[in-house]
Amino acid sequence: MDLDFDVVDLDPVDHPEEGDTAQDFTRPLVNEEFWEDESLASLCADSDRVVLVFHAMDGAFPATYIWNEIRDRSWHERATVVGVSISTPYEHKQLLEEREIEGNYRLFSDPANGVAQQYSIDMNLDGMAGIEEPRPAVFVLDSDRTIEYAWVAEEWPDFPDYDDIEAQL
Amino acid sequence: MSEPDITLYRLQACPFCERVVRTLDAYDLDYQSRFVEPMHADRDVVKRLSGKRTVPAIVDENTGVTMSESANIVAYLERTYGEGEETAGGAA
Numbered sequence: 001m002d003l004d005f006d007v008v009d010l011d012p013v014d015h016p017e018e019g020d021t022a023q024d025f026t027r028p029l030v031n032e033e034f035w036e037d038e039s040l041a042s043l044c045a046d047s048d049r050v051v052l053v054f055h056a057m058d059g060a061f062p063a064t065y066i067w068n069e070i071r072d073r074s075w076h077e078r079a080t081v082v083g084v085s086i087s088t089p090y091e092h093k094q095l096l097e098e099r100e101i102e103g104n105y106r107l108f109s110d111p112a113n114g115v116a117q118q119y120s121i122d123m124n125l126d127g128m129a130g131i132e133e134p135r136p137a138v139f140v141l142d143s144d145r146t147i148e149y150a151w152v153a154e155e156w157p158d159f160p161d162y163d164d165i166e167a168q169l
Numbered sequence: 170m171s172e173p174d175i176t177l178y179r180l181q182a183c184p185f186c187e188r189v190v191r192t193l194d195a196y197d198l199d200y201q202s203r204f205v206e207p208m209h210a211d212r213d214v215v216k217r218l219s220g221k222r223t224v225p226a227i228v229d230e231n232t233g234v235t236m237s238e239s240a241n242i243v244a245y246l247e248r249t250y251g252e253g254e255e256t257a258g259g260a261a
Contacts, residue, residue: 033214034178034203089204 008156010135013120015152022052022145023118028109029082030092032102035109041145047080049148049169050141053160054121054134058087058095062136062157067099069162076104078169079140083107084115086133110134121152136160140168173199174231178215178224180205185239186225192243196250200227 016022022040029038044050053070056062063085075081083105087095092107108115116122116134123135138160140149149168151160175193177200179186193200205212205224212222219226219237226237232249236242 028204033212034205036201036203093206 010123010154010156012154013135013152015120015137016139016147016150018147018150020147020150022139022141022147024145025115025118027084027115028089030089030096030107030109032093032096035089035092038108040141043080043082044141044143044145048143049079051075051079051081051165051169052139052141053081053083054116054119054137055083055085056136056157057085057133058091062159063095064099065159066136067095067101067105070105071099071101073162073166075166075169076101081105084110084134086111086113086131123156138165140165173201174229175200176203176228176230177201178203178205178218178226178228180207180224183224188239189225189227189242189246192246196246198246198250 024039024041026037026039028035040050040052053066055066067083070081085092085107087109088111089109092109095107096102096105110116113122113132113134116132119134119137121135121137122132124132135156136153136158138149138151139147142148149165151165175198177186177189177193179190179202181204205215209222212224215224215226215237216222218228218235221237223237225239225242226235227242228235234245236245
């Protein structure tokens with residue numbers, strides 16, 4: 001973004017890096033018809049490549065922008081692409097429908113932000129007492145959960161380099 | 170991690186679904202929960218499986234049975250996994 005003022009810098013964090021094994025977790029994974037507990041490990045085991053996209057809560061404009069972009073780039077044809085946000089499964093169903101990505105993408109629901117905490121990418125939200133969410137981040141994983149590509153936002157808001165990620169797929 | 174044989178299609182806070190859960194728990198059966206839409210008209214996944222849009226519905230890979238209606242499901246679970254039927258009144 002080209003703005004004539006400084007955006008919010010986020011403190012450096014010790015997040016998972018390329019070459020690390022992404023920590024496993026289990027959360028409700030929402031598809032167009034239902035949700036059920038699913039582990040990252042089982043997703044990876046079923047796919048050569050998994051793209052894990054941490055994003056702002058459903059309804060916030062960054063969540064909308066990210067999914068519009070991923071949809072328009074048809075990443076689902078090249079990898080298993082899943083989102084993670086603090087939104088509930090009900091909100092995830094609505095996002096899938098509104099972004100018109102039903103059937104191609106699925107979303108993990110993590111209202112307590114525990115996955116972001118596991119990955120050391122949790123952040124508090126100024127002006128929303130008691131609510132935290134992941135900072136924007138994208139991890140590309142192989143079937144063993146080895147991280148092939150990692151990006152974690154250093155400012156807020158921030159968006160991934162879609163071309164960079166696409167080159168990994 | 171192996172998938173449980175039994176999949177339970179349920180609606181959050183649905184008492185009929187909880188009734189089935191109690192029975193599954195009573196027989197210590199492993200099951201996977203799939204939560205569906207509150208909107209009846211949107212429950213196509215259940216309709217495809219059981220022919221009806223009602224929940225609870227279960228799919229039991231172990232026996233090949235798919236069924237809905239909580240009373241039917243509870244009776245099925247008792248018949249299939251309950252003590253007493255096969256063991257003829259075996260000790261608790």
